[in-house]
Amino acid sequence: MKIKRAGIHPLGKESKTSRRKKQTARAKNDIWSLRLYVAGQTPKAIAAFNNLKFICEEQLKGKYHIEVIDILKKPQLARDNQILAIPTLVRKLPLPMRNIIGDLSNTERVLVGLDLREYSAKLRA
Amino acid sequence: MKKREVRSPRHVLPKSPTSIQGLDEITGGGLPKGRPTLVCGGAGCGKTLFAMEFLVRGAMEYHEPGVFISFEETEQELTANVASLGFDLDRLVKNKKIWLEHIHIERNEIEQSGEYDLEGMFIRIHHAIESVGAKRVVLDTVESLFSELPSPLILRAELRRLFRWLKKKGVTTIITAERGDGTLTRQGLEEYVSDCVILLDHRVTDQSSIRRLRVVKYRGSTHGTNEYPFLIDEDGFSVLPVTSLGLNYSSSRERISTGVPRLDTMLSGKGYFRGSTVLVSGTAGTGKTSIAAKFVEEACKRGERALYFTFEESPNQLVRNMRSIGINLEPWVDKGLLRFHATRPTHYGLETHLTTSIKLITNFEPSVVVLDPINAFVTGENHVEVKTMLLRLVDFLKMKKITAFFTNLNSASEILENTDVYISSLIDTWLLLRDIEIGGERNRGLYVLKSRGMEHSNQIREFKLTNHGIELLDVYVGPGGVLTGSARLSQETQDDAEQLLHQHEIVRKQISLERKREAMEAQILLLRSEFDAEESEALKVIRIEKARNEQIIQNKKKMAKSRKGDVGQKMHSSNKSKINVLRMVQ
Secondary structure (H helix, E strand, O other): OOOOOOOOOOOOOOOOOOOOOOOOOOOOOOOEEEEEEEOOOOHHHHHHHHHHHHHHHHHOOOOEEEEEEEOOOOHHHHHHOOOOOEOEEEEEEOOOOEEEEOOOOOHHHHHHHHOOHHHHHHHHO | OHHHHHHOOOOOOOEEOOOOEOHHHHHOOOEEOOOEEEEEEOOOOOHHHHHHHHHHHHHHHOOOOEEEEEOOOOHHHHHHHHHOOOOOHHHHHHOOOEEEEEOOOOHHHEEEOOOOEOHHHHHHHHHHHHHHOOOEEEEEOHHHHHHHOOOHHHHHHHHHHHHHHHHHHOOEEEEEEEOOOOOOOOOOHHHOOOOEEEEEEEEEEOOEEEEEEEEEEEOOOOOOOOEEEEEEEOOEEEEOOHHHOOOOOOOOOOEEOOOOHHHHHHOOOOOEEOOOEEEEEEOOOOOHHHHHHHHHHHHHHOOOOEEEEEOOOOHHHHHHHHHOOOOOOHHHHHHOOEEEEEOOHHHOOHHHHHHHHHHHHHHHOOOEEEEEOHHHHOOOOOHHHHHHHHHHHHHHHHHOOOEEEEEEEOOOOOOOOOOOOOOHHHOOEEEEEEEEEOOOOEEEEEEEEEEOOOOOOOOOEEEEEEOOEEEEEEOEEEOOEEEOHHHHHHHHHHHHHHHHHHHHHHHHHHHHHHHHHHHHHHHHHHHHHHHHHHHHHHHHHHHHHHHHHHHHHHHHHHHHHHHOOOOHHHHHHHHHHHHHHHHHHO
């Protein structure tokens, strides 16, 4: 598994992937492509990024890629992708696309939104 | 706008002119500049169009670029929708006069986890405003966010922040919102946007719709508070303040023929006044349309244009029917002097009827306009609206010096002097057609109920439709009442017979008188001849007597002479008096 770097890193942090493999229902070479839209380094944005990273580490270790986009710098991207709520997390892959808005503090909702509930259920069991 | 500010000595609220016909009059100059205005109303009442026209006119006429944030329609849809109004959005967008942005989220794609804000939207709007240097912003319909995003509480706070933010930016904003149940907007946006609230209404009364606009609130400015009808047509949005047309038209002294010579005679010999309003009312089948058609034909013969609005018959049918009474309209249609406009009154609302009519009239420039019949507009209880509409139409026609000819169908049961739409006060010349039912026969009578500014006949005429036109006949007025038709004919024959009898009688009497005179004269002759005979007899006796007297006197004189007496003088005088007496007898 390659380490992917996000296009923009306003938070100055890198997303990490790990070689450790988790069981997933999906194909093994599936990469989860996630995009987080923020508007400047607000507390909400930082919280969202940290929450996301935590969940991904838990659930998708080594199989994800987070891209953080600051629409303050690229407002055109907000228009193109119909972003209005901040922060917005977009699951670009696997399809279909899914959107989660908010600071991702409610892990359960994030799992539902990303369709990762099966994992969490398994994990809890 | 700037001029207005400079000119005004008092400090009035700066306003952003909308250029929407009529609205600037009501609001005294436009929407509050640099502040948000809420435009609310039900579905399909024209909110989006209102906002779009404000933006486009601002960009085109006042050099104020605008941003249109659409929450419902995509940029393409918007462009296509307003292209029908003649707005070339594509070009305006290309020239950076207008910025279109569609903000949309699918609810089912959204999951919420924790708190969020709408900074994304703020940034997009900010970006849009900066991109074109916008002075005007439209948010259409921002309330739809409530159905797209979770957490109304957050949304509410964010919208409040948005409106404050826009106000701080100094852009004139229109926020549209759906009308709620008992409230102006579904989400109570009027609490946040309190500078100016305009309510649009689309009411359907008896199957016809009427659009109305009302300025509910305008902080810091006076405004018209009435409900004003407005229209949306191919030229966009127009509000029609009823008061914008005044009673200051000049009136013409020119007279134009009615097309029926005897009707002209009834109207002091010259017909209607040009630019007056004529109403023909009557029950069904009394010939209202025929009089209208005759009038139109006459106008065309003079080389004037005529516009005929028919609400019940198709032009074809009308032309055919009129041909049967000797009115041939077809050549005038072919020549382009006569134009028909046939619509069902229920087809659109009254306001649309009014504007289409006004538009047609403006384009065609007729000198005669016929509305046949006006009561077709009345459905149920909309008398007042119909009256208002006709009032405005009449005012418009009067200003243009166009003669208006209305027909009105009365139902047999009602009072003939009433019209369904109570417009009698608007009418200058009112002809009334009525049925006269006598002797198992129905005939038409016509009289002039009123005709302002002229001496008109007060008599009822019998009105006949023959295959060579309209004829007006004197009705029979006699001891038996007013008679028409065959009753009149038979009465007239009877009268003629009686007349003849009378004449015979007179001749007879004259003859007998003549005879009497002859008899009398014969008698006179007889008496005279008798008298003559007697007279000559008497004269003869007198002469003899005279002669005898003379003789006696002569004899006495002789005797006196011979006796030398002096009695002669005395005798002489007594004889003289006797002679005098005789002369007097003669």
